[in-house]
Amino acid sequence: MPILGVIASSISGNLYSASYDSIATTTVGAGGASFVEFTSIPSTYTHLQIRISSLGSADAQQGLNTTYNGDTGTNYSSHGVSATRSSTGFFATANDNIQYFGFSLFSGYPSTSVIDILDYANTNKFKTMKCLTGCDRSSAGIVYFFSGVWRNTNAITSIKITPNSGNFNQHSSFALYGIKVA
Amino acid sequence: MPSTYTPIATTTLSGSPVTNVTFSSIPQTYTDLVLVSNIIYSANGGDYISLRFNNNSTNGTYAITRLTANGSTVSADGGTDNKMPFYSSSTTQYVPFVAHINNYSNTTTFKTALVRLSNAGASVALGVGSFASTAAITQLDVFFAG
Numbered sequence: 001m002p003i004l005g006v007i008a009s010s011i012s013g014n015l016y017s018a019s020y021d022s023i024a025t026t027t028v029g030a031g032g033a034s035f036v037e038f039t040s041i042p043s044t045y046t047h048l049q050i051r052i053s054s055l056g057s058a059d060a061q062q063g064l065n066t067t068y069n070g071d072t073g074t075n076y077s078s079h080g081v082s083a084t085r086s087s088t089g090f091f092a093t094a095n096d097n098i099q100y101f102g103f104s105l106f107s108g109y110p111s112t113s114v115i116d117i118l119d120y121a122n123t124n125k126f127k128t129m130k131c132l133t134g135c136d137r138s139s140a141g142i143v144y145f146f147s148g149v150w151r152n153t154n155a156i157t158s159i160k161i162t163p164n165s166g167n168f169n170q171h172s173s174f175a176l177y178g179i180k181v182a
Numbered sequence: 183m184p185s186t187y188t189p190i191a192t193t194t195l196s197g198s199p200v201t202n203v204t205f206s207s208i209p210q211t212y213t214d215l216v217l218v219s220n221i222i223y224s225a226n227g228g229d230y231i232s233l234r235f236n237n238n239s240t241n242g243t244y245a246i247t248r249l250t251a252n253g254s255t256v257s258a259d260g261g262t263d264n265k266m267p268f269y270s271s272s273t274t275q276y277v278p279f280v281a282h283i284n285n286y287s288n289t290t291t292f293k294t295a296l297v298r299l300s301n302a303g304a305s306v307a308l309g310v311g312s313f314a315s316t317a318a319i320t321q322l323d324v325f326f327a328g
Contacts, residue, residue, distance in 0.1 A: 051214055083248065083260075085258060088256045104310075109314075112296045114284075134309075136294065137312060141260055
């Protein structure tokens with residue numbers, strides 16, 4: 001069943017037709033969740049995309065991060081550029097044990113994230129990702145563009161998504177897609 | 183596995199410029215919406231590429247935050263509005279404008295739109311907007327506004 005709709009202006013034909021598959025979806029239930037994890041990710045795609053609509057357990061800014069294949073070693077680096085309504089900013093970590101992809105998790109207004117992980121199954125190179133994420137809460141907002149690297153050549157078979165503090169609230173939704181390139 | 187990236191509707195303008203492109207009767211059977219557009223401005227109306235949902239023009243229902251870089255400066259702005267005005271448009275360059283609206287059909291949470299776009303002759307921008315309504319999104323309007 002198709003689950004991702006596309007509205008296109010000035011485009012004809014299909015986008016990613018027959019090459020953009022749903023691998024797994026998770027919606028957080030009552031009680032919340034301290035993390036969401038996709039496991040047993042098949043290596044049959046070219047790229048992965050994670051699409052998130054998430055709510056935090058507190059109306060205070062929280063970070064969002066991923067780890068791959070259960071690796072909690074200091075093998076991750078992240079860089080980001082951001083904007084609030086009044087200022088721009090930047091962020092970087094090196095040799096961290098988590099990979100940040102945003103600091104836009106709040107309660108009440110959902111944070112939206114689209115993470116692309118390229119060549120995730122290639123065993124000859126480190127894994128890189130990019131992420132567009134943000135949350136606007138009427139009284140304030142923040143938007144980020146992130147990049148990250150996991151210095152490991154293993155194929156990614158599991159992805160754990162965790163808020164830096166607190167939990168994901170119920171109604172948070174996470175979807176993992178596989179993209180095949182002809 | 184089946185394809186999960188499915189076109190719902192497409193519109194290509196020809197002839198006279200229009201003030202508004204409306205996608206209505208959006209089915210509720212998907213997880214997310216992605217708007218993929220390539221827009222040029224006719225200098226006939228406002229000058230921000232804007233989004234509006236469900237024909238709701240209530241002031242304060244929408245809010246946005248924008249990041250723009252033009253080659254020499256990076257700027258940030260935003261605020262509340264009766265629409266999501268994301269970017270100053272161009273009359274000389276087509277502006278690729280992609281909006282992600284995740285979880286658009288749920289009736290429990292407010293809605294968030296993530297936008298990335300560029301004007302090859304001037305700048306690149308990111309944006310996030312909120313639509314403070316728990317109603318499922320059934321209509322999307324794309325238009326220019328000041």
